[in-house]
Amino acid sequence: MTFYALTFALLGVGLYGLLAKRNMLKKVLGLVILEYAVNLLLVAVGYRAGRGAPILQPGEDPAAFVAGSVDPLPQVLVLTSIVIGLGATMLLMAMVLRLHQRYGTLDVDRMDRLKG
Amino acid sequence: MGAYLPLFVALPLLAGFACLLLKRAAPRAAPWLSVASMLGLLALAAVAVARRDAGVTFAGGWGVSGWGGNGGADDVVFVVGIALVLDGLSRLFLLLVALVGTASAVYALRYLEPEAGRPLFHVLFNLLVAGMNGALLAGDLFNLYVFVEVASIASYGLVAYRTGGTEIEAAFKYLVLGTLASTAILVGVTVLYAATGYLNMADLGVAIAGGAVPRLPLLFAAALFLFGFGTKTAAMPFHAWLPDAHPSAPAPISAMLSGLLIKTLGIYALARVFFVVVGADEQVRLILTLLGCLSMWGGVLLAQAQDDLKRILAYHSVSQMGYVLIAFGVGTWLGVAAGLFHAVNHALFKSALFLSSGSLERLTGTRRLSEMGGIFRRAPATSVGLVGACLSIAGIPPFNGFWSKLLILIALVSAGQPVVALLAAGAALMTLVTFVKVQRKAVFGALPARLANAREVPAAMYLPVLALVVLCLLSGLLWPLGVDGVIGAAASSLRAGAGERPAASEYIESVHGRGSR
Structure with a gap:
């Protein structure tokens, strides 16, 4: 339970960085923290206390294997999620670079040319 | 049946990568590759709609043999793969x-x-289409x-395509909000998986309808999905990203x-997740109605203050999506069908309007309505297209916008929501006012002197x-023909008949009953 609480606290930290910070780099860091908090949550969901890695050995009894290993599915999901997160972060960093070249600042409030 | 479903994703993906590979050898091939891949998809979607195909296929299907058996092909216990599901709703959107x-x-x-x-x-462009088709066919929440x-990441790149300061700023804002939304969706998926052990939407729908998820986690997941897909x-x-990004x-x-x-990422996913998986009970429908009313009026009012043609159109997209949401909020078969019909119509006329705005920009060199005027003489074909699309969105009969808005009003009144119906009718009137103004300023009136040689x-742009x-x-x-066969089939996939059954039985049947083992 403590672990879940900490994961959600980390989610909150990421959300705060993403929404409240004016510096674009800090926003990106917030987003990365947010994504990793979700990945952590996924792994935690699949974890079963005291069980081993889900690798089926030749000749191992299937029932004993299922009873003795953690849930492998969330680990697979996390791999996909990490790749997606990497793509989004790279794109975001490329945009931050371009915006910094153009405006010479990282402060979002000082570059807002878009009218609502 | 259904063996061709992976093509809906594979074809645009292949076309997209071929564009990159041919960059040196045939740099002018890319636009034609896009056209070819879209025509291929059109043929596939037309076949699917005409034959009313439905069913499941497992992309990359990989037989799992019984443990302890000989592991041969005759020993396959079940098939593992990416479940792609075709039903009335996904057929309709694939065609669109x-x-x-x-x-x-x-x-x-x-x-x-x-x-x-x-x-x-x-x-x-091809990546965007592949992502949208994949989202329409995905049979489980994680692949959705x-x-x-x-699709979202491709769209972030396309918004920033012009690489000007404004474009990248808009894309930055869109990316941050879009990724936040996707993260919320992923947390929602995690919560449902933790509670049930399922990711397949049909299995989840059955489990949740059977009370497998306690009330608090279910509400939490529903709120996350509402924020994410909303x-x-x-x-x-x-909505804050849309008027800048589009x-x-x-x-x-x-x-x-x-x-x-x-x-595809919003309306379709909301419909699928709420009508099939989470269940659209009264509170959910009330929230959909509230969001819908707010979007409908907010979008149309904010559009009044704009002079940039594309921003006017963008705010009207917010407003028109509001109609679809209030129609889903009714929750009856008629309401869902009317909402889907309006979504289809909006796709047709709003894309026509945005393409026209590109032609107008090319013709007049500006997107400001106040600097346009009288282009009818100079560009009759573009003008006819723009006027037709304006009449459709404004809801003038016999154009499609009139019928879908009328159906939404009928669904609202017959479900005992006259106040919402009045609000919808009022917003429709405001839409009419805006688009009369757009026509008067852009197409008719006096031709400014600097446009005398426009x-x-x-033809490839006005056709x-x-x-x-x-x-x-x-x-x-x-539409009376189409509503029964195409739109009706889509609505039946979410809502069984005129009844009030909570689970979308037809969808679940098509996944469980007719799987392609």
């Missing part, structure tokens, strides 16, 4: 993606001619999330984003618009 995609790809042939040596546009991200729809409190993209992409993306755009307007007219005149 192919139609609007074809129009946009043909339009891009000439619109992007100055940049023909840069295949990047077409790579992202993955394909939503594929942001992708650009429903009112979550106008920043090149015209064919604005048409794809406003015409398709907010529907020339009509190439797609005219084709979409003809579809608007056809969909307006022939």
